[in-house]
Amino acid sequence: VSTATALSYRSMTEAGGLIMERKLSPVELTQACLDRIAEVEPKVHAFVTLLADTALAAAREAEAVISRGDYRGPLHGIPIVLKDLYNTKGIRTTASSKVRADYVPTNDAAATERLAAAGAILLGKVTTHEFAHGMGSAPTRNPWDLDRSPGGSSGGSGAALAAGECLGALGSDTGGSIRIPSAFCGVTGIKPTFGRASKHGVVPLAYSLDHVGPMARGVADAALMLQAISGYDPRDRCTADRPVPDFSATLHDGVRGLVLGVPSNQYFDNVDPEVETAVRQAISRLEREGAVIEEVALPSLTYAVAAWWAICLVEASSVHQRSLRASPDLYNPDVRLTLELGELVPGTIYLKAQRARGLIKQDFRRAFEEHGLAALLAPTMPGTAPRHDQETGDVGSEEPAESAIDQLSFPANLSGLPALSVPCGFSAAGLPIGLQIIGRPFDEATVLRIGRTYEAVTDWTSRHPAL
Amino acid sequence: MRSNLVDQESVASICRMVELGLTLERVEILTPQLQDIFTLFAQLDDLDLEEVEPETVFSAEWR
Numbered sequence: 176v177s178t179a180t181a182l183s184y185r186s187m188t189e190a191g192g193l194i195m196e197r198k199l200s201p202v203e204l205t206q207a208c209l210d211r212i213a214e215v216e217p218k219v220h221a222f223v224t225l226l227a228d229t230a231l232a233a234a235r236e237a238e239a240v241i242s243r244g245d246y247r248g249p250l251h252g253i254p255i256v257l258k259d260l261y262n263t264k265g266i267r268t269t270a271s272s273k274v275r276a277d278y279v280p281t282n283d284a285a286a287t288e289r290l291a292a293a294g295a296i297l298l299g300k301v302t303t304h305e306f307a308h309g310m311g312s313a314p315t316r317n318p319w320d321l322d323r324s325p326g327g328s329s330g331g332s333g334a335a336l337a338a339g340e341c342l343g344a345l346g347s348d349t350g351g352s353i354r355i356p357s358a359f360c361g362v363t364g365i366k367p368t369f370g371r372a373s374k375h376g377v378v379p380l381a382y383s384l385d386h387v388g389p390m391a392r393g394v395a396d397a398a399l400m401l402q403a404i405s406g407y408d409p410r411d412r413c414t415a416d417r418p419v420p421d422f423s424a425t426l427h428d429g430v431r432g433l434v435l436g437v438p439s440n441q442y443f444d445n446v447d448p449e450v451e452t453a454v455r456q457a458i459s460r461l462e463r464e465g466a467v468i469e470e471v472a473l474p475s476l477t478y479a480v481a482a483w484w485a486i487c488l489v490e491a492s493s494v495h496q497r498s499l500r501a502s503p504d505l506y507n508p509d510v511r512l513t514l515e516l517g518e519l520v521p522g523t524i525y526l527k528a529q530r531a532r533g534l535i536k537q538d539f540r541r542a543f544e545e546h547g548l549a550a551l552l553a554p555t556m557p558g559t560a561p562r563h564d565q566e567t568g569d570v571g572s573e574e575p576a577e578s579a580i581d582q583l584s585f586p587a588n589l590s591g592l593p594a595l596s597v598p599c600g601f602s603a604a605g606l607p608i609g610l611q612i613i614g615r616p617f618d619e620a621t622v623l624r625i626g627r628t629y630e631a632v633t634d635w636t637s638r639h640p641a642l
Numbered sequence: 643m644r645s646n647l648v649d650q651e652s653v654a655s656i657c658r659m660v661e662l663g664l665t666l667e668r669v670e671i672l673t674p675q676l677q678d679i680f681t682l683f684a685q686l687d688d689l690d691l692e693e694v695e696p697e698t699v700f701s702a703e704w705r
Contacts, residue, residue: 383698409705481685488679500662515672516679518660519653527686529696534689536697 180214182207184339184639187396191249194241201241201252204342205234205296208254212298212340215642218321220314221335223259223269224300230254233296240294249399251294255343258329259300260307261287261387262376270378272305273505274498284376285411286345286387286404293403298341301331307352307380308491309510311566317359318640319606323560326359328352332390333360337640343400344390349380350483351584353388357596358555358609361635363397363626364390368617369591370415372401373408381490382413383529384483384588393636394597394627398422401619420620426627431465433549433625436542441476441586442553442611445579453600453608454554457629461552464628469546475538476586478531480578483585485520485528492517532589539590549621555596555609557583583611593619597626598635607635648677 182190182204193199209227216222237252262268262280264287269275283291291297302315304327312330317323318338325334329346333356336344346353348366357364366386374387389400402423407416437458443451462468492499492514499506499514506514542548557579587594592613599610610629614622630636650666650673657664657672664672 412701412705475689478685478689481682484679485683485686512671512675515662515664515668516675518662519656519672519676520679520683524683524686526696526698527691528683529698530691530694531686531689532697533694534691537694 179207179210180339183211184392185342186393187249187253187342187391187399188393190342191251191253194252195246197241201234201237201296202231204252205230205254205298208298208341211338215338215340218642219316219318219334219338219340221301221331221338221340222299223271223302223331224267226266226297226299230296230298237294237296247294250290250403252296253342254296254298255290256298256301256332256335256341257287257345258303258332258347260303260347260378261345263287263297263300266300268300268378270306271303274502280376282376285373285408287376289404295343301335301344303331304328305507305510306378307347307349308513309507311507311509313563317560318642319361320560322562323606324359324563324566326356326560329390330356333357333362336360336362336390336392338642339639342391343396345400345404346388346390347377348386348388348588349384350487350581350588353390354555354584354594354596354609354611355580357390359560359607361598361607361638362390362392363394363595363597363636364388365397365401365593365595365619365623366587367401367405367619368593370413371593371617371619372404373411373414375408375410379494381487383490384487386588394623394630395423395426398426398623415617417617422620422623425620425624428624429464430461430625430628432467434467434469434547435461435625436469436471436546436548436551438551438553439470439472441473441582444582445557446554447558449602450554450556450558450608454610457599457610458552460632461625461629464632469548471542471546471548471551473538473542475534476582479535479585479589480581482528482531482535483581483589485524486532488513488517489520489525535586536590539592543615549614550625551613553611553613554583555611556580559602559604559606559608587613592616593622595622595626597630599629599633600635648673648680
């Protein structure tokens with residue numbers, strides 16, 4: 176492993192500490208990431224737009240500012256990437272779609288703005304499934320096996336992190352799009368509570384299901400990025416006007432005495448035995464750390480897939496209504512089809528789904544309150560990363576494999592509850608497996624603390640793919 | 643399982659209604675997919691939603 180590679184795989188926490196002590200220059204760190212990108216990008220294809228020159232200029236500026244004694248905090252001088260749904264002022268934001276191939280925003284997204292204010296260095300924009308709605312993650316490859324998909328829709332973020340091309344990333348999650356690539360690429364990602372972080376300036380998929388959130392190579396790093404992007408924003412009417420706790424402060428408090436629920440239905444149906452074994456072992460590991468494990472039932476989750484599709488199809492079609500009529504041929508066939516379908520769903524079905532969503536939310540609440548749960552533990556995904564040629568996903572498919580993915584990821588979007596994915600092992604074929612930790616509303620701190628406790632007693636995050 | 647409530651003629655007619663000008667070829671592609679999602683959505687009819695309000699909120703606040 177070259178020095179540059181070793182440097183680009185450093186955690187944010189570690190690199191940030193060195194930058195603060197002026198033992199590491201942001202320029203050196205940024206250059207290390209750019210060297211790594213030059214080395215592996217021809218295989219990984221995570222980037223849509225690489226910003227080498229502006230990144231180096233920003234790193235030199237950060238270095239100068241820090242050497243003047245004006246250190247802004249743990250993200251200062253840290254190279255990161257953004258999913259290409261986040262508006263970046265003066266930098267094209269394509270949503271990985273021909274529809275937006277030349278779109279150059281005049282303003283930054285709220286999260287782009289907040290990360291810049293925290294001193295993070297933007298290395299570039301990375302791939303997404305088209306408008307976060309498509310089924311395919313091409314051209315991006317999974318660094319653990321280049322014949323496989325990184326998952327999506329934040330596939331570029333997951334692949335870039337696993338390949339050591341950056342230290343942190345933002346993704347977005349409407350039906351699992353942060354957690355899926357986190358699990359498939361062996362990285363850590365959190366979909367915070369709906370309303371925790373501003374979606375202003377992020378290309379929408381479905382207004383009431385969209386969440387923005389960080390992806391990183393460890394829980395502490397994800398906590399730092401979440402800290403930076405959280406909080407009320409009058410430009411996003413969904414954001415909650417409530418205090419943001421210090422997510423890093425309680426990370427090391429352990430899980431002794433916490434009651435953790437394990438769903439008895441839905442989350443373990445149609446799950447690959449290798450994945451189930453890894454997740455059950457992770458649950459036992461947390462029990463050995465002092466957590467109390469209880470089985471819980473969440474009966475209404477049977478309806479999550481139907482409710483999610485009804486809401487997502489209609490909301491997405493509303494976003495794209497004009498553009499679909501103006502330039503239908505610019506969309507990939509799978510996205511075009513889902514947008515057309517959404518046009519034909521009656522309003523009463525949409526509202527029926529939004530009422531079913533209310534039941535699902537109540538079901539989670541009942542489970543958390545009756546058992547005094549701190550969080551629920553489940554697999555993030557029912558299997559490991561699929562081969563590129565097996566990436567399908569018909570809308571509302573009754574194929575067990577596809578609906579199993581939906582069943583595991585949709586409930587946290589419908590309920591808005593915070594959900595973290597942390598690596599919890601590898602399949603016999605060497606592919607990463609993720610543990611999903613779902614918490615109470617606005618209690619990301621506990622979710623992160625549980626994730627960090629597990630991470631600290633295992634060594635999954637220290638492994639990197641051979642590229 | 644497929645609902646047979648949706649046929650190409652009705653799909654074409656709804657498409658006209660929402661001013662989505664689709665060719666016959668598109669309607670042919672769309673119809674079975676629409677049957678599938680309506681079958682999926684029919685699951686929601688099992689739920690008693692009498693007492694449940696939709697999770698859509700309007701706020702009169704100016705912000």
